[in-house]
Amino acid sequence: MTVVALPLALALLGPLFAGEPGPRAASFTLGAGHRLGTDFVGRDVWRQVLHGGRPVVLTALAATTLSYLVALPVGLLAALTRRRLLEELLMRPLDVLLAVPSLLLILLASTVFSPGPVGLALLVALVNVPDAARLVRAAAAEAAARPAVEALRMQGETWWRTAVGYVGRSMLRTLAADTGTRLTGVLYLVATAAFLGAGVAPDAADWAVMVDRNRIGLFVQPWAVVVPALLIIALTTGTNLLFDAALVDARPSDRGRGTRLLDPIRTTRSRAGSEARP
Secondary structure (H helix, E strand, C coil): HHHHHHHHHHHHHHHHHCCCCCCCCCCCCCCCCCCCCCCCCCEEEEHHHHHHHHHHHHHHHHHHHHHHHHHHHHHHHHHHHCHHHHHHHHHHHHHHHHHCCHHHHHHHHHHHHHCHHHHHHHHHHHHHHHHHHHHHHHHHHHHHCCCHHHHHHCCCCCHHHHHHHHHHHCHHHHHHHHHHHHHHHHHHHHHHHHHCCCCCCCCCHHHHHHHHHHHCCCCCHHHHHHHHHHHHHHHHHHHHHHHHHHHHHHHHHHHHHHHHHHHHHHHHHHHHHHHHHH
């Protein structure tokens, strides 16, 4: 929490305290009323830092959410369907997309059209769908092979209750662990794409763009590079550690909840027993 709090607070609340832009000064200078000096075009680095985190965080969160919105139904349907052809139609195109390097696909798309922040979020979500869907399918297939799922089918439960009520609940820990890792990877991918100029303007207030554009003055005015770079590192590392800590803290309570996973079997047995009684 300590590691991720500062970059997250700067990203979400920074623009509210940035104020109006002041007059530009000489490039890569320190002092003269600028807390962290000036950047490559003489803008105040501190003000750019306050504005530069929101695009990275919002794009990464949007891309992660969109990837799961597609991967969850595709993975669940592929795992629970009894039609081999449907499973192949769902998963094989994703395997082809998985073979293309993510960053290469984003850069190729950026040469054809200028994606912008929304387009960048869509592209990052697209390249994350294949492996997210494969993970969902693997976790769902393991849960779908349990006797409880067969019991639900024998009871005539709907596909929605079976997929979401039991299989989805059984794979929550796996999805939580993958979300932490995936969000970290998405943050890295968004920052790398912005660093390479994909999806953002060359002079945009973006932490990754700041690292790229100000690196020529690293030994003259290092704060313009060091501060945004450290914020990106703290954000990605802190996010992963936060999800790991949440999973570790949740383990003891899982023991108490573990018996609830057998509720469908117990319900079926109790119904069968009651029906067998005279």
